[in-house]
Amino acid sequence: MTSPLPTFIQRFFSHYLPLQRGLSSHSVWAYRDAIKLLLRFAAETLRKSVEALGVEDLSEHTVLAFLDHLEVVRLCSARTRNARLAAIRSLFAFIAREDPSWLPQSQKVRSIPLKRTEHNTAHYLHEKQIQELLDAPDLTSAAGLRDRALLLLLYNTGARVSEIVGLKLADLRLDGAGQVQLRGKGNKYRSCPLWPETVRALRAYLAQRLPKDPADQSLFLNARRLPIGRFGIRHLLSRYSSQTSAPASQPPVTPHTIRHTTAMHLLRAGNDIAMVSYWLGHADINTTHAYLEIDMDLKRRMLEKMDGPHARKKPAWHRPDILEWLEDLKSGPNYVQANRPKTASRAKVAP
Known part of the structure; x- marks a missing residue:
C-alpha cells in the first residue's frame, strides 16, 4: 500500500x-526541522529519493533507527x-x-x-547579579x-524570548500606568504592568529607534535596523x-535565565504561586511549582513558621540482667557443670 506522503505533510x-x-510559528518550525531530518534519514537508509517516500517507509523500525541516529x-x-519523537x-x-x-x-x-531525562534545576540570578546585568549597557x-530597555523588559515581565521578539509598537502602552501585551x-x-524604570528606558530607546523600513512595527531592532531575533538577544x-562578577562556574545566562529570575523574585516577594503562574503565562500551575524546589531560603522561611515537635527525652537504654546472665553462659565450657546443683550420694546397700 502506497500513500501520498507529501500531501499529508x-x-x-x-x-x-x-x-x-x-x-506559534516557532513551534511549527521546530516540528518542521524534526520531519526534515526524518525524511532525509529515511531516504538515505532506504536509498530512495525524498519524493518517492511513502507512509509505509516511515515504519516503527525506521523511526527507532532515526532516534538512535540522533x-x-x-x-x-x-x-x-524526545522533542523530535513528539x-x-x-x-x-x-x-x-x-x-x-x-x-x-x-x-x-x-x-x-x-x-527518561534528568531533571535540571532552573538557574536564576540573585538580586545583585541581575542589577549588575541591567547596569552593564x-x-x-x-x-x-x-539593550537597557530590552533587559529591563525581560526582567520586568519574565517573558519568553519569542514573546519579546514578536512585540510590536502597538503592544506597548507607555502613557499613565505602563503596560505591555504579550502573545x-x-x-x-x-498583559503585564511595567515599572516606571522600564517605561523610562523604553521611551529613551523609542526616541532614537530608526527602522530600515519606516513601515516596520517591530519593537526591537538589531544593528542593521531590522527586527532582532532570538539569537541576537542570546548574544x-x-x-x-561576561561583564558581571558572576563566577565562571555559573551556567551561561540566557533569556530563559531571566524568566526564571523573575519567577523566583516574584515568589520570594511573597506573591501567591497562582498569580505568578498567570504572570508567566503557564498553562499548568505545576510548571510554576518547580520554582519552589530550588529556593532554599523560601523553604527555610516556610519551616520557621511551623513549630517544631516537642519530643520527650527517653532514658538511656541499658541491657537487662537476664541478658547479662545469658551472655555469661559462653564464658567457659564447664560453666553449666560448675553451676549444677549438688545432690546427695546414694546410700550403699549391703549385699
Missing part, C-alpha cells in the same frame, strides 16, 4: 498545526530526541485521522516511548539604550553577563 504544516492546534551520530541529548508522533496521529487505514502503523510509531550609545504559546495573550545576554 503539506496539510499537516499548512493547516493542522497553525490553524487547528494554534501553534543520539549516536548527531550526539543529540535525550531531551532533543513531532513524529503528532504527524502520525494526523495521518491516522486523515486516513484510518494507516491506524495500525500510527499506533506502533506513537507507542515508541520517550526516554552603555547608555551613551543608541545600542546601549536599546504567548497557543496565541494566548496576557547580547552572553556579552553583558
